[in-house]
Amino acid sequence: MKQGEFIIRPAREGDIPAMLALWSGIKEIQSASVPDNPEQVKRFLELNPTGFLVACRAGRLVGTIMGGYNGWRGAIYHLSVDESCRGQGIAKQLMQSCLKALRQLGAPRVDLTTYDYNTRAQGFYEALGFYERDDIKNYSYLYEAGK
Numbered sequence: 001m002k003q004g005e006f007i008i009r010p011a012r013e014g015d016i017p018a019m020l021a022l023w024s025g026i027k028e029i030q031s032a033s034v035p036d037n038p039e040q041v042k043r044f045l046e047l048n049p050t051g052f053l054v055a056c057r058a059g060r061l062v063g064t065i066m067g068g069y070n071g072w073r074g075a076i077y078h079l080s081v082d083e084s085c086r087g088q089g090i091a092k093q094l095m096q097s098c099l100k101a102l103r104q105l106g107a108p109r110v111d112l113t114t115y116d117y118n119t120r121a122q123g124f125y126e127a128l129g130f131y132e133r134d135d136i137k138n139y140s141y142l143y144e145a146g147k
């Protein structure tokens with residue numbers, strides 16, 4: 001494998017510890033109001049085996065994208081690339097492969113959200129053809145807070 005090469009492949013259960021380790025060092029992922037836990041990542045993988053992808057370089061996991069389809073819309077979470085590997089097209093490849101997988105499953109549209117402050121990700125999404133919605137407000141219901 002030449003230096004700089006990477007592969008994109010479906011995630012596997014055995015990747016979960018490396019994913020959690022990658023996410024734990026990324027502020028934009030860690031600011032989510034629900035902490036990541038291995039059981040939920042495993043459950044997402046069981047439900048979405050083709051849209052959940054990882055990027056690996058020389059056997060090391062360096063990127064993730066969690067794409068899911070619920071029969072109605074596609075949704076994307078946790079797009080991330082190891083800091084040392086950014087700016088090399090890895091996220092673009094992850095996104096394009098994920099969009100293809102969700103399309104094949106039947107998704108007519110794919111939605112994602114990003115923090116207001118995350119202008120880097122916003123620039124990336126717009127460069128990849130996503131459009132910003134100005135007609136929507138997002139709401140969340142947090143079970144723990146509601147009890």
Ligand SMILES: CC(C)(COP(=O)(O)OP(=O)(O)OC[C@H]1O[C@@H](n2cnc3c(N)ncnc32)[C@H](O)[C@@H]1OP(=O)(O)O)[C@@H](O)C(=O)NCCC(=O)NCCS
Pocket residue numbers: 026028029078079080081082085086087088089090091092093113114115118119120121122123124127128
């Ligand atoms: C956002 C992130 C995934 C981008 O990863 P990356 O691997 O560096 O991105 P890529 O190298 O694949 O960029 C691909 C293309 O997008 C463009 N791009 C990337 N960021 C951009 C920006 N802020 N503005 C405009 N274009 C941008 C690149 O120029 C490149 O275009 P090209 O193919 O024409 O050269 C990465 O910065 C990251 O992991 N950030 C932290 C986690 C995060 O914020 N995730 C999103 C949560 S919503």
